Amino acid sequence: MKSLKYIWILCLSCLAAGLTSCNEEDKYFDSKYQSTKIVVDQIYLEDYESSVPDRPVTFARLGQLIRVEGSGLYGMKKVYINGYETYFNRAYVTDHSMLIQINSNTPVEDAEEADRNKIRFVKDDATLEHPFIIRAASPTITGISNTLPKDKEKVTVYGTGLQETTKVTLPGGIEITADIESDEDGEWYSFIMPENYSGSGSIYSEGANGQAATPAYFNFADCMILDFDGNGSQGFWSWSETGSMINADDLVEDPYDSGRGKCVQIVPERLLKAGVISGKPRVSECWTAGNDDAADDWSRMYSYIPATTPLTEVALQFDVYVPEAWSGTGHLQISLFNNFNFGGIGSDDDGASNQVAFYVPWIQEGAIVPFSTTGWQTVTIPFSQFNKYATMIEDKESPVFQNVVEDRNAATYRNFGMGFVNTDFTYQDVSITSTAFSSRIYLDNWRVVPYKTVTISDYPEDEETTE
Numbered sequence: 001m002k003s004l005k006y007i008w009i010l011c012l013s014c015l016a017a018g019l020t021s022c023n024e025e026d027k028y029f030d031s032k033y034q035s036t037k038i039v040v041d042q043i044y045l046e047d048y049e050s051s052v053p054d055r056p057v058t059f060a061r062l063g064q065l066i067r068v069e070g071s072g073l074y075g076m077k078k079v080y081i082n083g084y085e086t087y088f089n090r091a092y093v094t095d096h097s098m099l100i101q102i103n104s105n106t107p108v109e110d111a112e113e114a115d116r117n118k119i120r121f122v123k124d125d126a127t128l129e130h131p132f133i134i135r136a137a138s139p140t141i142t143g144i145s146n147t148l149p150k151d152k153e154k155v156t157v158y159g160t161g162l163q164e165t166t167k168v169t170l171p172g173g174i175e176i177t178a179d180i181e182s183d184e185d186g187e188w189y190s191f192i193m194p195e196n197y198s199g200s201g202s203i204y205s206e207g208a209n210g211q212a213a214t215p216a217y218f219n220f221a222d223c224m225i226l227d228f229d230g231n232g233s234q235g236f237w238s239w240s241e242t243g244s245m246i247n248a249d250d251l252v253e254d255p256y257d258s259g260r261g262k263c264v265q266i267v268p269e270r271l272l273k274a275g276v277i278s279g280k281p282r283v284s285e286c287w288t289a290g291n292d293d294a295a296d297d298w299s300r301m302y303s304y305i306p307a308t309t310p311l312t313e314v315a316l317q318f319d320v321y322v323p324e325a326w327s328g329t330g331h332l333q334i335s336l337f338n339n340f341n342f343g344g345i346g347s348d349d350d351g352a353s354n355q356v357a358f359y360v361p362w363i364q365e366g367a368i369v370p371f372s373t374t375g376w377q378t379v380t381i382p383f384s385q386f387n388k389y390a391t392m393i394e395d396k397e398s399p400v401f402q403n404v405v406e407d408r409n410a411a412t413y414r415n416f417g418m419g420f421v422n423t424d425f426t427y428q429d430v431s432i433t434s435t436a437f438s439s440r441i442y443l444d445n446w447r448v449v450p451y452k453t454v455t456i457s458d459y460p461e462d463e464e465t466t467e
Helices: 004-016 269-274 298-303 387-394 401-410
Strands: 039-046 054-056 059-061 065-071 078-081 097-101 118-122 127-131 133-135 140-144 154-160 167-170 174-176 188-192 204-207 210-213 224-226 262-265 280-288 314-321 331-335 356-359 377-382 417-422 425-427 430-432 442-450
Touching: 039 118, 039 127, 140 210, 140 377, 298 401, 356 377, 387 401
Parallel strands: 059 133
Antiparallel strands: 039 054, 039 065, 065 097, 078 118, 118 127, 140 154, 154 188, 167 174, 167 204, 204 210, 224 442, 262 442, 280 417, 314 377, 314 442, 331 356, 331 417, 425 430
């Protein structure tokens, strides 16, 4: 049920049009009001879409409308929020209440320390400085640098509004408060992975703009496809010294020496030595075992990722290590099963109904940007970005994880694979003419992960029961 206070505000708003404009002659500026003591008893958040439209609060965000309740408010001349002079319409001011919208230009972390998280009310002969927390928009998370980190490795979480992160809580309630770094523009924070940690799920963080959470894929390895160290089985056939097939002997020990065991150099050293020419499809390919391996029936993952999970909420992850710049030629093709030719972007494999995706990290936002990593980095590709499922979504269909599992199980050969392609192609409106390829690209830990965005409400208890 809407509060009487909120109804009062609506009534006041309706009357506002009939009120006279501000001038120094009317009673609003009488000296008796200008000298009356200012008292703030409570500040309320005004949100007519909420079940509590007039909610008592201890903080508010830029752009939000607040109502100040107290006494001595009539006659208010100026209001400063975080030191920023903030407009208010005196038509909405009485002795006991006033409405203020927090200007989107109000400084938050850039506010002077003496002004920050304070509202200053000013009349001719009375002022009041009231403590009140001001936050920017709710923080968001866009990714994690490495979701399967080793002990003592730095983990960086990317997003927006992450300024002044002071606390990180790992799945299982492990709290980190030391050695946290955060970007002054709020685009990331980082922490050091504790030793002997085995939990998995979402990372929660607390900073200047409130709490944020990652999808529940941190340290998640329950749906491993292939880690080249015994989880999942590699498949190979028709191997030759100059051929594209990668076998067990082509695997290498972690070149970063981080303790990750074996990994795959997606263009093996034997092929680099022979030379990878321009215009070459199917340079290399690495597969899982396929039909005869129980691990290749992904219905085993339903206990972790339900069959009905929308494909916007489930993703493929793998780890990549590129010690030297990769740029200008070559890309990865990812195939959900063995029915494609690794022709790459723009080939028949790239059909709208095909279960393939591509990885071209050196083209970003329509520009060529040389790509390398300092250590291992996680790549996340939602299944909604695989061609077939992206097409279904464009056609207003709602593919789910069961579609992926059933497509794979219905295939003649259900091997999951990745391969390197060195052909000409166009990606993000950038046209590429291939050249000889010589970079070293290492991949590890192919896995399926939950990818649902975690939205944190400022008021999760929400709220008053409607009648």
